Amino acid sequence: MTELRAHAVEWMRERIAVAVSEFTAATALVVLFTALCFASPHFLTADNLFNIGSQTAVIAVIAVAQTIVIITKGIDLSVGSVAALSGVMGAIVVRDLGFSVWTAALVAIAVGTLAGLANGALVAFARLPPFIATLGMMSVGRGLVFIVTGAVGVYSLPKSFQLIGNGVIGGIPFAVVVTAIVALAAGYLLSESRFGQHVYAMGSNLEAARRAGVPVRRNLIAVYALAGSLVGLGGMIAASRVSSGQPNYGIGLELDVIAAAVIGGASLFGGQGRIAGTLIGAFLIALVRNGSVLLGINIHYQQVIVGLIIWAAVYFDQYRRRRLETRV
Template structure:
């Protein structure tokens, strides 16, 4: 009996073809990013300015950080639709801790991340222990998180955080924005988790064949829960970065943000059917989505058209994944 445990990044020949397919998707996404970046630099003079590039890096940090966590979830064959709401809840709670309870900014940031972890833990337990489909579990958390944000704030923005809190989202170290440094740190950590830890290896195995993973002795419930906790924690961190950029907790932050994050992960070569995905690919996808949205603003393209374009890109990426899977399996019907 084949348990397909060779599907991870270090697997044998059985995992070679999916890895090649993922690499092709990453190269295509990177090529598209370069082409669009060059085209915008020529077509929109205001795009290629220091201020705009600084803002682009800072804006991308929120999506990129969340995309790393969602990558881990999607590799297991799951989905996390709650990241936008969890980020908003984390940002609001973190600011409330600083503004109303006098917490130090570091403790406020930690509090926001812990809120994200708690939400991720609930998601993970609902999926691994209760047995809810990831779509339903995280869709429910999307609604719960948004409701808790509105309850906590009365649908009014929260102000009063210390000025030093702005450093997280607006600070600079040696001319490099701190949000960009956060992207780098999270990306390195995420890559190491996927390639050097048991959690990463088991994520690929669970995404390829969860039942085979269980029969092989993988503690599926434990590691599946851990994956959602990581996703929640990174959503919490992203929420704190977003709150820091405007030094306030915004109850409407993150609405629809899960679309951009999932799009980034899928564009970067991850498979919604599980078993494939990389941090590098997701970062490329996150920057591609950010450049498209940022460039559309400079070209004065309506936001509604931006959403249509992102949705079409998701369709094409998933279609490509299905096509490659069918081709590799020999099913040409």
């Protein structure tokens, strides 16, 4: 009975923590959106809102991948490099091999999945800390994209290549539709499937999950492979937006997606996070980037702002945990 009560208390504590994080992030989002409406006459224009939607889509898709990894108490620092490599490979198969944009998307997803499998194998079998495993992949991925392109962007792509990043369905950016599908699928996977239960269990207590019969190694590989596939998709959306494969794309992207996940309630201590919160965080980061451009804020200051947001989000995560431990 005491053990059941302890589990119930822990479950309630996590639910409250997630709800508080999501409410705080949503409030900040509304405040920032309102402030930008007054601060810039260009903010509410159709072109700018379309741009925000497409920009949010890239951050959101990759932030969903990061969230799944963070829930397992891991981290993926290779998302920027893998996204760049995936987008470049998608662009190359269209320009040089004449494949369709849909085939290019599959190639980009496959490249991301392979990188994710490598990350997962390093974490699960080589027992490298996720930080080290993905830091190495960050360097490998960036090196490969420079080798493949000769450090030159992939241009001269057909107009059809822009469909995924700039296309519209019923007035809604196609990238936003893709993001909604990804978010719904990932949310269902985490909340309704046995795999999702295992992901949360591993993040809460890896050793306890292993003793309970959870196939930890297999699940870790699946988590990083799934994350990699989403990063590949995000890289393809980003390449499609600018109709080119850019070897320098994604430098610093890991900061944006980690910030989006943490702002939305994912805990860097593992076992906690929801896709809905991540979407709120992604939209908030996209608004910060977009608003900074509209207001003429230097890009270097934007990096400072994102860094401060990460500090604040992690501090708040620690603070709420301490408060809940004393109250619940």
